[in-house]
Amino acid sequence: MIDLKLLREEPDRVRSAVGRKKFGCDIDAILELDARRRSAIAEAERLRAGQKSANQEMAALRKGSPEFVKKVGEMKALAARVKELQARQGELEESWRRALLTIPNLPDASVPDGDTEEDNLVHASWGDPNRVSGEARPHWDLPWFRELVNLDRGTRIAGAGFPVFAGEMARLIRSLVDFFLAENTAAGYTELQPPLLVNADSATATGQLPDKEGQMYHVAGDGLYLIPTAEVPVTNFYRDEILEADALPYKVCAYSPCFRREAGSHGKDVRGLNRVHQFDKVELVKWVHPEHSDAELESLREDAERLLRKLELPYRTLLMCAGDIGFPHAKQYDIEVWAAGQQRWLEVSSCSNFTDFQARRANTRFRDATGTLRPVHTLNGSALAVPRVLAALLENNARADGTVALPPVLRDRMGIETIGKLRS
């Protein structure tokens, strides 16, 4: 939710900022609705005040007295009128609230213009994509892949996009998650293990609802949603709370499986581990003082990038253009890892500053130096998403015989140097 004062006082600025994003919303209609809502409130409250003061007088009268009975008769009409006006006020407030939820967060001034991913800027890159020789192949073509990553059995169990990992691959995933959590906690993030299902209020606070309902799995019987990312439960950790200003920033990391319906995805994008309905991810979330959120985004991005360097995987970081950033985002970096076998970049992290947008929806505040309650700023980023890191690892580190050399940080954890030796 954007700042209502800003919307009223500088509608032109909001209009043009929103215009840079790809989400349609009618600012003028919302402003008009706001005006109607306010006059409805004023009218209803004026009448209600009259009713209340009359009731005060009645309290002083003797219950059965003639004056009292007469007064009751008079007040009946007023009570009915008040009820009417309050109902109209309620309706207007409800549609006003729904309309407000359709306004996306405003892109930060440092976010470049642009409509598609073509317009994203390469902010940084590390490692040499050409280091790998020509024998690199897509991870799904490794000779042992179908043995340790069971796509067909997963399909039988749940459906397409639910791989079953076996043996060394299962263990590699566990080691990656452990590596991510160890690094992040060492960087000052407190580990959290959140619920994997959330209610509608939580999904609304982070911006999944009402904008992206179709992307989440819905548990109809209980009205709950499977989380598309740990961002959702974790950001709601402090919903409706007032944070200790001196203790900011709050920094949290959380491992969780993530569930995404990703309806409408086709083609090569979905082969192998590139895009699946359930995957593992470690997420970073920060609650920060508004003055520091710019700097906190840079350090968040750095925290995610460092993991790829330790895994010795080439990556590049994109500064996303206004047309390509998400609904609640003010600024967003995507980190992409090089997958040598597919000769393409795979997104493994998205680091974002939501400014006060989520905090306002989640009602997470702090008391500033003047004693005023203000929304905090929230940020989050993947560190990292497992399957695509896995894909890059398999493709970049595969040798001619199909075995895959592990980078030192994983070698130490797993106690083996390679994976993928065929059994026969």
Next chain:
RNA sequence: GGAGAGGUGACAGAGUGGCCGAAUGUGCCUGACUCGAAAUCAGGUGUACCCUCACGGGUACCGGGGGUUCGAAUCCCUCCCUCUCCGCCA
């Protein structure tokens, strides 16, 4: 899942139809006393929204939603949550 007890301000805890945004205590802030502190005394101390240039005024909020009534923290319905006991269960 069954039975019972509860959900009131930062916390504890009164309040069973009107004088209750809510006693009292604690905490916190300010002032007095003091060389200073403690103790004591006095005053203050919620949030959101609406009207107003402002001073200020108003409305709402006693777990959520709905109802009864001229009037609801208080009565009714419903849902949620917490605690105790029982059942079931990884």
